[in-house]
Amino acid sequence: MLIHILRKYLLTLYCLAIYGVAFSQGTLGGQVRDSLTHEPLAYASVFLANTTRGVSTDANGRFVLTDVPTGHYDFIISYLGYKLYRQTITVANSPLVINAFLAKATNQLGEVVVHPNPNRAADYRHFEQLFLGATSFSRQCRIRNPEAIFVDNDPDKKLLTASSPTFVEIDNQALGYCIRYYGLRFQLDLQGQVFSFYGYPIFEQLATTSASKRRRWEANRRKAYLGSLPHFLKSVYDNRLTEEGYVVQKVQHIQNPKWQRADSLLRVQRAALQQQHRGFPDDSVRQWQQVSPRLSLLYRRPLPPDSVRGTQPNSEKVWLRFQNFIQVTYLRERPDRAYLDAILRQSSGASIAIAGAQPEVSLVSLLDKDAEIERNGHLINPLAILSEGYWAFEKVGELLPFDYRLPATE
Structure with a gap:
């Protein structure tokens, strides 16, 4: 998912797994049938979400997926007239058998109301x-x-x-x-x-x-991956943050005392104008809204890699683990021009030179006490990370499948 x-x-709240290198592979197969009649469903779409791995069932509703990197996946089945089937699975070295029963979507379109x-x-x-x-x-x-x-x-x-x-x-x-x-x-x-x-x-x-188009696609995929949240998490697991070009700094948020005063004055003025049956001036609203409710304190000294990386003795388990917030800077690439334009529209003209020279910067917080990363980079609990800044700006345009790999030379 x-x-x-x-x-x-x-x-952005990410529910993403990493695209890392596969260290071992497994096989899964089974059969897809109707939940009431138990009749096999031929030519149903069967796939692992966020990957390139999918097949259609045969005439008997059977399917096989081979050479699947081990890890956790959302296993999905889609068949016209039936509810979407989803199951969280773990692929290991031993074969996995899934016999799925699909329920008919009797009111599939009835859930959509168009005014x-x-x-x-x-x-x-x-x-x-x-x-x-x-x-x-x-x-x-x-x-x-x-x-x-x-x-x-x-x-x-x-x-x-x-x-x-x-x-x-x-x-x-x-x-x-x-x-x-x-x-x-x-x-x-x-x-x-x-x-x-x-x-x-x-x-x-x-x-x-076109060979040139294939080369362009590969270059763009590399660009989309490097500096991304998946690349960062893989670097955390491998304990290679510095080598991969990342700088991590501590960020602490405090309440802005000016905002408390501005918010109180705004409510008082709004109540007074409402009693006089007068609207609130737009320019006054914009003036107060420019005051931020919080201040962010950035610690200049970079954090050592082990301060954001938790491990377990005699185990391959690795966690992303830190207090408060962290700012993650990727030094080897400049932000997309469209991102800089969006930032500059919210800033003064004096910020143009500074913004244009900045690398990619994101803010990360944990919604749980930590976020475990598998060996292949997959997050055990993908809802544990909340991101702001550059990683939140990237969406479907930069979306890569989990089984994407950098060229072997890298």
């Missing part, structure tokens, strides 16, 4: 921009079946939602993948500017006979 939650479009909306086209564009992202790679992505997406704008709840009873098909011409995104659930809180989306994608290589 892949989950994103963004606040003001720069905060009359004169701005539906604008709502779809809003969804598309947030879902695909705004990076240079995102601009090379195209949704091939927009008719399969139901977008709803509820003005009372100030909520924009999107879903698909089948799947969303995306061509990423920057990375050379066709992505089928099953089980899409998208929600945007228009008032708080917080949005989330999740689902189960399967990747397929785009076909081409």
Whole structure:
């Protein structure tokens, strides 16, 4: 499962596994049948979410997936007229057998309510921009079946939602993948500017006979991977943060005393104007909203790698573990130009030179006491990490399958 939650479009809750190197492999197979009749379901789509590994069942509903890197996966089955099947599995060296029974989706479309909306086209564009992202790679992505997406704008709840009873098909011409995104659930809180989306994608290589295009895709995949959250986590596991180009610093948030005073004055003035039946001036609202509710203190001295990496004696287990927040800087790459443009639109002109010279910077916090990383980089609890900054800016345009690997020379 892949989950994103963004606040003001720069905060992300990741449900991502890493794309690391496979150290051992396993096999899984089984049969897909109707839950009531037990009849086999032929030509059902069977795949491991966030990978390139998928097959169709044969005429008897049977399937086999071989050479699967060991680790944890979301095992997904999709069949027209049936509910999406999902099971969390662990692939080990010994064969895994799964006999799945699918339930019919008798009211599959009944869950989607579409209100009359004169701005539906604008709502779809809003969804598309947030879902695909705004990076240079995102601009090379195209949704091939927009008719399969139901977008709803509820003005009372100030909520924009999107879903698909089948799947969303995306061509990423920057990375050379066709992505089928099953089980899409998208929600945007228009008032708080917080949005989330999740689902189960399967990747397929785009076909081409052009050698130059294949080289461009490989170069772009390398660029998308290096400096990413998956690359960072793999570097933590391998204890190679410095060698891979990362600097980690401690960040502490404190409450801004000016914000408490500004918030109190704003409420007093709003109440007084309401009693006089007068609206609140927009310029006054903007003035108070410029005061941040918190201040962030960045410790200049970099943290040693072992301060964010927990291990267990006589074991290969590794955890991402730290207190408060950390700022992660990737020194070997500059941010996407689109990200710099977005930052500069929120900054003064004097910040242009500084922003243009900055490397990629992200802020990370733990939603649990730690986050265990498997040997192949997969997070045992992928909901344990919350990110802000550059990693939150990257979305579907930079999305790579879990089984992506850097060229062997690297």
